[in-house]
Amino acid sequence: MYSQEITVRTGDSPTVADLTDSAQRFLAGAGRVDGLLHVFVPHATAGVAILETGAGSDDDLLAALDxxxxxxxxxxxRHGSPGHGRDHVLPALVPPYATVPVLDGRLALGTWQSICxxxxxxxxxxxxVRFSLLPA
Structure with a gap:
């Protein structure tokens, strides 16, 4: 298994951050392999989603979560900022992980799909964010 952690700055407002390029850079270090990429966020108040970005879907997701x-x-x-308890419920709706097929060293995502x-x-x-490659 091949694994790496990255740090993502999300700032001080709710956000959907595209991880797709970071995931593909991670895979480049593994060569032309087939397998599964597991993406995991070791936090109790964040999740990983596969969705279209840049066309409003990321903002729609945040609005739906609100x-x-x-x-x-x-x-x-009730600790933290007002309403912070909702952040601890988020991973039940947007899980802290996603698994994506890898073919020939490339993410096998659909045309408009991104890892976020x-x-x-x-x-x-x-x-x-922790990336782990499980080779086939």
């Missing part, structure tokens, strides 16, 4: 998980005082988990870090937690501006 509707499903409002940033208000309804949450029992989803982070609604405004209290933690820096995230770790």
């Amino acid at each position: 509707e499903l998980l409002p940033r208000d005082d309804r949450w029992r988990h 870090l989803v982070d609604t937690n405004i209290d933690n501006p820096v995230r770790t």
